[in-house]
Amino acid sequence: MTDQSTTRSPSPATHGYSLGRRNFIKTAAGAAGAGLILPAALAACGGDDDDSGSGSDGTAAPEGTAEAPAAASGDLSVGSRLANDAPKAGLAAAVEAFPNEDVNVSINTTDSNTFQENISTYLQNPDDVIAWFAGYRMRFFAAQGLLGDISSIWPALDSELGSGFKTASTGDDGKQYFVPFSYYAWGIHYRKSLFEDNGWEIPTSVDELTALAAEMEASGITPFAFGNDGNWPAMGTFDQLNFRINGYQFHVDLMAGKESWTSDQVREVFATYETLLALHQENPNGRTWEEAAAALVNKEAGMMTIGNFAGSQFPEGELEDLDFFPFPEINPEYGLDVVEAPIDGWMMAAAPGNEAAALEMLEYLGTAAAQDVYLSEDPSVVATSSAADTSVYNALQQKAAETVQNAEFVTQFLDRDTSPEFAANVAGPRFADFISDPSSIDGILEDMQAQSEVILTT
Amino acid sequence: MANTIADSSATSDSARAPKRPPKQRYRKPSQFKGRDRTVFYLMVGIPTALHVLLVWVPTISSLFLSFTDWNGIRLSDMNWVGFLNYEQILTVFEKDFWQAVINNAVLLVFLFIGPTIFGMFLAYLLDKNIRGSRFYQSVFYTPVVLSLAVVGFMWQSVIYSTDNGLATQLFGGGESVDWLGNQSFLIPFGDNYGISKNFVAILVAIAWRHTGYIMVLYLAGMKSVDNSLREAAGLDGCSEWQAFRHVIFPTLKPINVVVAVITVIEALRAFDIIYVLNTPRKTEVLSILTTNNLLGEGGGNVGRGSAYATILFLMCLGFVIWYVTNHYRNTQEGAES
Numbered sequence: 099m100t101d102q103s104t105t106r107s108p109s110p111a112t113h114g115y116s117l118g119r120r121n122f123i124k125t126a127a128g129a130a131g132a133g134l135i136l137p138a139a140l141a142a143c144g145g146d147d148d149d150s151g152s153g154s155d156g157t158a159a160p161e162g163t164a165e166a167p168a169a170a171s172g173d174l175s176v177g178s179r180l181a182n183d184a185p186k187a188g189l190a191a192a193v194e195a196f197p198n199e200d201v202n203v204s205i206n207t208t209d210s211n212t213f214q215e216n217i218s219t220y221l222q223n224p225d226d227v228i229a230w231f232a233g234y235r236m237r238f239f240a241a242q243g244l245l246g247d248i249s250s251i252w253p254a255l256d257s258e259l260g261s262g263f264k265t266a267s268t269g270d271d272g273k274q275y276f277v278p279f280s281y282y283a284w285g286i287h288y289r290k291s292l293f294e295d296n297g298w299e300i301p302t303s304v305d306e307l308t309a310l311a312a313e314m315e316a317s318g319i320t321p322f323a324f325g326n327d328g329n330w331p332a333m334g335t336f337d338q339l340n341f342r343i344n345g346y347q348f349h350v351d352l353m354a355g356k357e358s359w360t361s362d363q364v365r366e367v368f369a370t371y372e373t374l375l376a377l378h379q380e381n382p383n384g385r386t387w388e389e390a391a392a393a394l395v396n397k398e399a400g401m402m403t404i405g406n407f408a409g410s411q412f413p414e415g416e417l418e419d420l421d422f423f424p425f426p427e428i429n430p431e432y433g434l435d436v437v438e439a440p441i442d443g444w445m446m447a448a449a450p451g452n453e454a455a456a457l458e459m460l461e462y463l464g465t466a467a468a469q470d471v472y473l474s475e476d477p478s479v480v481a482t483s484s485a486a487d488t489s490v491y492n493a494l495q496q497k498a499a500e501t502v503q504n505a506e507f508v509t510q511f512l513d514r515d516t517s518p519e520f521a522a523n524v525a526g527p528r529f530a531d532f533i534s535d536p537s538s539i540d541g542i543l544e545d546m547q548a549q550s551e552v553i554l555t556t
Numbered sequence: 557m558a559n560t561i562a563d564s565s566a567t568s569d570s571a572r573a574p575k576r577p578p579k580q581r582y583r584k585p586s587q588f589k590g591r592d593r594t595v596f597y598l599m600v601g602i603p604t605a606l607h608v609l610l611v612w613v614p615t616i617s618s619l620f621l622s623f624t625d626w627n628g629i630r631l632s633d634m635n636w637v638g639f640l641n642y643e644q645i646l647t648v649f650e651k652d653f654w655q656a657v658i659n660n661a662v663l664l665v666f667l668f669i670g671p672t673i674f675g676m677f678l679a680y681l682l683d684k685n686i687r688g689s690r691f692y693q694s695v696f697y698t699p700v701v702l703s704l705a706v707v708g709f710m711w712q713s714v715i716y717s718t719d720n721g722l723a724t725q726l727f728g729g730g731e732s733v734d735w736l737g738n739q740s741f742l743i744p745f746g747d748n749y750g751i752s753k754n755f756v757a758i759l760v761a762i763a764w765r766h767t768g769y770i771m772v773l774y775l776a777g778m779k780s781v782d783n784s785l786r787e788a789a790g791l792d793g794c795s796e797w798q799a800f801r802h803v804i805f806p807t808l809k810p811i812n813v814v815v816a817v818i819t820v821i822e823a824l825r826a827f828d829i830i831y832v833l834n835t836p837r838k839t840e841v842l843s844i845l846t847t848n849n850l851l852g853e854g855g856g857n858v859g860r861g862s863a864y865a866t867i868l869f870l871m872c873l874g875f876v877i878w879y880v881t882n883h884y885r886n887t888q889e890g891a892e893s
Contacts, residue, residue: 105834218628218856242629327737328834383837384737384754385718519857523848527652530837534739548648553857 105328105522106513108407109231110280111180111442112210115478115495116409116417170454171200177225178205179213188476192468193459201455226450227459232266232441233510234353234517236276239445240269246446246453249274251461258465258483262508266441277444277464279472280479282406283498284334284438284511285422292319292397304342304370304428311377314400323399324378325390329526332382332533333512334438335374335403338425339367341436345429346507349436353516355554359547368543370428372536383530405440405511406480406498420494424501437505439498440514441482517554524549615869622862629856641863651748653864656840660871662751663759663841664823671763672815675770676808680800682771683778693775700768708829711761712736739838752838758829766822770815777811778804813883820875824868842868 176193180186186207193203206225213220213229221228221244230236239245252264252274259278267276293299296317301307311321326332341349344363351357352364379390379399391411393399402408409420424434444463450456462468469481477490480498488499502508513521528542622641626634645653678696682689699707715722716735724733735757741750781804789799827843830836835844842864849861 215851221629244629329837381718381732381734381737383739384716384734389717389719519849527837530737530739534737534837545648545651552644552648 105330105526106518107330107333107440107511108282108405109210109442110282110440110479111185111229112182113407113410115282115406115480115492116412170198170452170458172202172452172455174201174203174227174452174455174459175225176203176205176227176459177213177220177229178207179210179229181207181209184476184478188472188474191475192463192472195468195471196459196462197467198455198458201452201458203459221447224447226447226452226456227463228445228447230276230443230445231510231514232276232278232443233514235514236267236445237269238517240271240273240275244448245269245275246448246450246456247273247275248277248446248457248460251277251457251464254461255464258485260484260503260505262437262502262505263441263482266508266510267443275445277460278441278482279443279463279469280481281439281441281498281502282480283422283501284338284403284405285424285501286401286403287394287406287408287420287422288401289394289397289416289419290421291419292400298400300423301426303426307426308373308377311400315377319397320379320393320399321377321401322374322379323390323393323402324382325385325387326382326530326533327384327386329522329530330513331387331390331404332529333521333525334405335371336367336529337438337509337512338403339370339374339428340364341438341507341509342425342428342432343367343370345432346436346509349509350515353512355516355520355550359550360543364543365539368532368536368539371532372539375533375536383534406494409494418493421497422494435506436509437502437507438509438511439502439505440511441508442479443482520550520553524553618862618865618869621858622860622866624859626858627856628850628858637859641860642867644860645863645867652840652845655749655838656842656845658745658749658751659755659839659841660823660826662755663762663826664820666759666763667766667819667823670759671766672770672819674763675767676774678767678771679774679778680804682775693772696771697768699765700772702765704762704765704829705832707761707765708758708832711757711764712833716757716761736833736836739836741838754836755839758833758836758839762826762829769818773811773815773818774808777808781807817879824872824875842871 176189178186178189180189189205193205196203217230217235221239224244230239236245252267255277256264263278264274267274267278269275296313298310298313299306301310314321324331337349340352343366344352348357348363352359357363379385379393382390387404387408388411390399390402391404391408394402394408395412395416403425406422409417412420424437427433444460446453446456446460464483466481466483466485466487469483469486473479473481473487473490480491480495480502484503488496491499509515512525516525524546528546531542532539623636623638624634625637625640682693682696702710713721716724718724718734718737719732721735723735727733734754736754738753740753742753742756744750785803785807786799789803794802825843826841827847830839830841830844831847833839835848846861846864846868849857849864
């Protein structure tokens with residue numbers, strides 16, 4: 099199988115942005131298989147807007163330089179899930195450029211899917227530094243005491259990593275356990291040429307969005323492409339609607355089981371979803387997201403709520419035509435302050451063999467120094483550091499970098515923001531039920547609440 | 557099945573006679589000498605030990621784990637919760653659970669009335685030694701060579717693709733048909749349960765593969781029918797259907813037993829094809845519910861997953877007990893063939 103699971107949303111480090119053909123050959127070796135997704139397009143060296151103004155809180159000045167005061171030495175093991183050629187080479191290069199010569203770093207690479215599926219077993223005997231994602235699963239393991247507290251290195255990273263990233267790296271107890279490395283953004287993707295040809299403007303409110311959709315329908319174009327195979331794409335639209343209507347805090351609380359699925363706020367989200375569903379492609383439950391993206395490529399559909407990885411479905415010359423905009427504002431109280439951007443990164447085991455070296459390595463990985471070296475081998479991701487060199491990015495990556503760096507809050511996508519059991523066994527199937535029959539939403543919400551209580555509060 | 561008739565031998569065994577099939581003679585271990593006895597113990601002991609270790613110890617552990625709420629990470633976190641998992645399955649998750657039970661049952665019935673009968677029919681046709689029967693045999697058997705997972709991939713991407721699949725082109729009438737996603741009920745059983753349309757689509761894919769398998773079994777059985785019987789039936793003026801029903805079908809009895817066992821096993825075991833299709837809604841079966849809670853993404857609820865597994869185990873056990881008692885009772889009475 100490919101490194102791409104089809105029952106959960108793609109991971110930034112292993113399925114980021116589309117690339118040039120030369121990189122296709124490198125990554126294809128690792129990514130052959132039954133999956134239909136492969137990075138394929140040629141990257142054009144995009145614009146050179148170096149992004150500035152990360153959302154750093156600019157309070158205390160960073161403590162000292164990027165290197166820890168007392169340099170560590172000894173052995174350090176890094177557990178990586180970047181098994182494809184380009185990411186693997188990227189990580190190896192970044193590790194080699196690690197400034198501390200006394201530390202002997204060894205990288206243990208496992209294929210991404212295997213790594214994720216066996217994480218519970220792995221964490222009983224882990225490496226010192228571990229590849230993982232931000233969000234609930236990181237917080238869950240931190241609460242179990244399986245991760246090491248790395249708050250001490252964050253002050254040095256504040257200048258490069260915004261507050262959105264910091265919040266995403268924080269555990270339930272307010273300490274940081276995670277260093278973000280790469281990400282991609284979710285948004286409404288569209289083809290610039292299609293919009294130009296028809297004189298359509300980017301909508302800034304949900305009313306404008308519905309008006310735009312009506313215009314598209316009049317032109318014979320389906321407003322939204324939509325494929326829900328795997329049961330996770332529907333979560334994308336739900337997330338966007340939920341944090342636009344109810345705000346970031348409600349969304350996080352709902353994911354944690356602190357708010358009820360039968361509450362009025364959630365009902366409002368589903369009511370909005372139902373009206374939007376009429377604008378989406380029909381029969382989405384059996385259609386894979388790749389097929390839906392194909393409709394976007396063919397200009398049969400005008401827009402698609404998806405992550406930046408959709409670019410992999412665009413043929414070489416047309417990738418430049420792909421752009422995205424944030425889901426429009428629905429509730430003026432919250433505006434556009436939330437961006438959904440799953441983040442991959444690194445964390446430390448609870449009792450690492452070499453804590454000092456692990457902390458140094460983690461701090462290094464969070465800085466532009468490491469991320470630039472990584473990008474030189476694998477430019478298919480967007481690095482988290484605001485000081486990273488963006489000249490290797492294509493236009494889509496630039497846009498994602500700008501959008502996320504300036505966001506106040508960053509969510510991780512439903513299947514990373516809540517218990518994976520809840521996401522895969524409850525939310526996924528129930529959303530599919532809703533899409534198949536929106537009028538049955540009451541029964542669905544009651545089931546979801548009952549099951550959420552059982553799963554999330556034990 | 558030519559065995560020596562031996563129910564008069566070894567009078568010391570008469571105490572065990574009721575359980576012993578009349579055609580075989582058992583000897584007690586004490587009747588073996590020295591090296592023979594060692595060999596006996598090894599030949600019986602090692603496989604038994606492996607079987608117990610690899611099959612029964614995990615089964616008993618699962619049974620035990622279904623009464624805990626373990627999340628699979630640390631042994632120290634295991635708590636005894638009694639029947640809580642079962643209660644939750646039957647209340648909070650009841651819709652999923654009963655739908656899965658219904659799906660397993662539907663699969664069982666379907667495999668009996670669909671592929672089995674059709675396979676028998678194909679075997680009967682091929683038994684007539686028409687021209688090219690070897691070619692037809694190969695053609696019908698080829699899907700069996702594929703694993704169900706591959707069958708799932710093939711049917712999903714080529715035949716059942718919503719917009720471009722073969723089935724859509726042939727039967728869709730110009731529109732896209734959601735074969736694998738359409739979870740509305742073809743045959744509803746009340747409000748919440750039924751046989752969903754996408755499950756029927758999966759049944760067709762399973763039948764495509766299963767029919768060849770049954771066909772080969774019956775073909776082998778039919779080859780062993782004495783030709784003189786057929787000729788005699790022909791001479792007596794039997795119609796084909798009568799010849800089949802009264803002459804050929806009775807000789808297929810041992811095959812029927814094998815086919816019945818295989819069918820039940822396949823029905824209870826069904827997993828791979830549904831799993832590789834990302835478990836469309838309403839097509840879940842019990843094995844899927846088990847793995848959902850144990851593996852990968854939704855995994856980490858070892859307690860509930862083990863509860864599902866235990867329920868599935870009890871269903872299988874019911875069948876096994878029925879089969880074993882029937883089989884031994886039949887052989888004892890000499891009623892077999």
